[in-house]
Amino acid sequence: MSTIARSGVALLVGAGDAIGAAVARRFATGGYSVCIARRDPEKSRSVVQEIVASGGLARAVGTDVRNEEAVQALFAQAEAELGPVEVCLFNAGANVKTPLIETSAGCSLRLGSSPAMAVS
Numbered sequence: 001m002s003t004i005a006r007s008g009v010a011l012l013v014g015a016g017d018a019i020g021a022a023v024a025r026r027f028a029t030g031g032y033s034v035c036i037a038r039r040d041p042e043k044s045r046s047v048v049q050e051i052v053a054s055g056g057l058a059r060a061v062g063t064d065v066r067n068e069e070a071v072q073a074l075f076a077q078a079e080a081e082l083g084p085v086e087v088c089l090f091n092a093g094a095n096v097k098t099p100l101i102e103t104s105a106g107c108s109l110r111l112g113s114s115p116a117m118a119v120s
Contacts, residue, residue, distance in 0.1 A: 014092030016044030028056035035078040
């Protein structure tokens, strides 16, 4: 297994429990500051507290990735509090029944919000 050994900011959408929480812990162990975003940030508090207790830097942020302005605000907040975002991983999903050509940026973010999508 390769290791994550770097410093920077990892912005993780939907990473407050299960696989997402494990991913958040792994990035933190590798030296990343972690911003966990989800609609209900309270669901991410325990993971954030665990990362901080282990000496890492983490934040839980409430956002709705279906809203383009909210996503822009999310990145601005993450960068203001933690630094430039180097990794963005969407660990959330949605089912949208709209032809792709008719989707907005916010809807496209929703469609792309799957465990298989990661941008680094």
